[in-house]
Amino acid sequence: MTGGALRAHVVAPRKGGFRLDAEVSAAPGEIVGVMGPSGAGKSTLLAVIAGLLRPESGTVQLDGVDLQRRRVPASRRGIVLLGQEPHLFPHMTARQNVGFGLRARGVEREQAARSADEWLWNVGLDGFGDHAPRELSGGQQQRVALARALATEPRLLLLDEPLTALDAETAGDIRALLHHQLVSTRTTALVVTHDTVDAVALAQRLVVIEAGAVTQQGPVREVLAAPATRFVAVAAGVNRVQGTARAGAWHSGGEPAVVLTARAHTKVADGAALAALVRPGSVVLERPADLSWTGALRLARVEEVTPNTWLARIVRLEQTPAGVRVHTAEPRFAVDLPVDRVAELQLTPGDPVRLSVKPSDVRLLPV
Incomplete structure (x- = not known):
């Protein structure tokens, strides 16, 4: 599969006394990192793009279609948002969780189960299909959530600090898995992170948002080599x-x-x-x-x-x-x-x- 092309300009109020007014774009199959201090508006940006929050103004275009102007609901945008918590359905097995999105799209039960098992194998959980979420570790649950997100072949994947709640070793494993799966499936993705390692290991391009505005953007290496603000300098060490x-x-x-x-x-x-x-x-x-x-x-x-x-x-x-x-x-x-x-x-x-x-x-x- 190949992801869609994103062009978004989001204007939305923020609790910190400022407005988010930021533009972000991603080519098909491109992975774009989004960094910034806490409260800068990163999660708000993702929520608007996903259709979970109505902005004050702006556009969200995916493959040239303005989802905002057409008021396309979140469930029909072909966009998946994965955050810090996996939010697996506790009453479903790992296989059923992964196949949930496919079933919602009308895929037959047996075909959805076969696809779910294949995705569980892709994320290193072969044989875990019958396990309930409570029987899985935090890292394993996040792997199931990633498999569920990719199984529906999203046109755009939004990752909101998905590794923050994991220990360093598990986060490293999931980071490597993420990079492999995103590249191999050519999924377009926005990755919000506080971790410079995430940006370097996952993204081709970096967008920095501070106080609701984009302060720097470009190839990851170029941004970190010539930081335009103190925040980016700290991130670059x-x-x-x-x-x-x-x-x-x-x-x-x-x-x-x-x-x-x-x-x-x-x-x-x-x-x-x-x-x-x-x-x-x-x-x-x-x-x-x-x-x-x-x-x-x-x-x-x-x-x-x-x-x-x-x-x-x-x-x-x-x-x-x-x-x-x-x-x-x-x-x-x-x-x-x-x-x-x-x-x-x-x-x-x-x-x-x-x-x-x-x-x-x-x-x-x-x-």
Whole structure:
């Protein structure tokens, strides 16, 4: 099967005091990732496209047919929405759950059962057809839900963070299964996720929605390589700080002044907005001569500004799988350190620290 072509422009009110006004498209068989902070409007976008929520205005076109204008109900759109919970029918077996959509379309019982068993085999649950949902693990239930979604050959599959409720190992297995099934069936899909791994592993293109508007979109690799907002930078695992250009360098404009230079020359007019990208693991953190913020700041004010070296203040410490991430302010930077290094320096929130980075580890991008 091959999915449909989607073009949607959704305008809908949101509880957060803003309106969702976003456009999204997908070519037949294309998998598009949708990322954004909580409350940005991602789930609202999917609900409108699925026909579960009436928008304020806009269009939802599938293969050129405006489903919104024609008021096509959700049950007749050929669109399936799969969320965090599998929502299996508890009184049905796995086979009956998978075959439910086929039966609703008029497929004979025996044919629906054969198709359901084939799909259960496709998702790695061969022999589980007679099991009730309560007899299955969370990951197995999500596999059944995926099989049920794909069995009806949807023109568009909407996935709303389907891996969030799963443990890391199970999520990895389902992610690999999802990618294989979506590609092999050429299903058009929108995948809403908070996980960058999902976007990289599943999607060909990425759309970022913040505060109800699309702030960046393009091929996944290009978006993550050149994040246009702080949210995308965090998702990509890099620091993104905005300043102004002066003599080809990045200037913070704050006090004490911070100047960042990069090995690659950036042609930007003086005074233009400029973003600096630095990976947290590339930043070197040391203690200043004076361990009090007031004393360290006083010394910084009389010292000559040294490019790529600056005084900062610790805001918080955050544990990571590889150690500790130290968050600093003035400007906002994250620094990754081993646990023993944090213990050695006796770092606590409020402490002053001196940060430095090599020009080769700095990328400057025009805003």
